[in-house]
Amino acid sequence: GAVVSQHPSRVICKSGTSVKIECRSLDFQATTMFWYRQFPKQSLMLMATSNEGSKATYEQGVEKDKFLINHASLTLSTLTVTSAHPEDSSFYICSASPGHFYEQYFGPGTRLTVT
């Protein structure tokens, strides 16, 4: 099956700093990628839809200036958590699909801890 990678897998940062998370589709091109956040013992919550070559679409309640998304190519989307705070500590997961009628392929997730 198709593979989606994320980097880094774990990151610890200090409050007030910014963190960039990369999501790559390794063997297919994806015009759309998705970013999810998952808190402990909870389900995945969609944060935003990343569109190649255009602005991301954010879900209600997600601050676009805090969670910057760049989808510069058909195989790479990045999520930057700016001015991170302890409440941003979470498991961030991306997904991508080769096309609308294909299943979604998920990355392994990035665990962010803000101290």
Add this chain to the structure above:
Amino acid sequence: DAKTTQPNSMESNEEEPVHLPCNHSTISGTDYIHWYRQLPSQGPEYVIHGLTSNVNNRMASLAIAEDRKSSTLILHRATLRDAAVYYCILRGGGRNAGNMLTFGGGTRLMVKP
């Protein structure tokens, strides 16, 4: 998006079949039924999907009720590696439907040796 209802948790014995139910009484005619599972500390992985007919693949079977208001994911022989949270998700199949997935609470499957 139409919602799904799943039991919070289920338990199974190793090497026995497992039937994971999902109710989706407000499903529309173009909604596909998708199942994903998430192992601990990993991203979700695709299991199976269907529209009207029952489906089989190497991982599982999907049985869809005739009125499509419910479905059942069947793991034929549960192993310890099948312990995960299983999500039943409806995904629009219309031309203008978005490609995103909306996750509910899922069913946490525990497999006993």
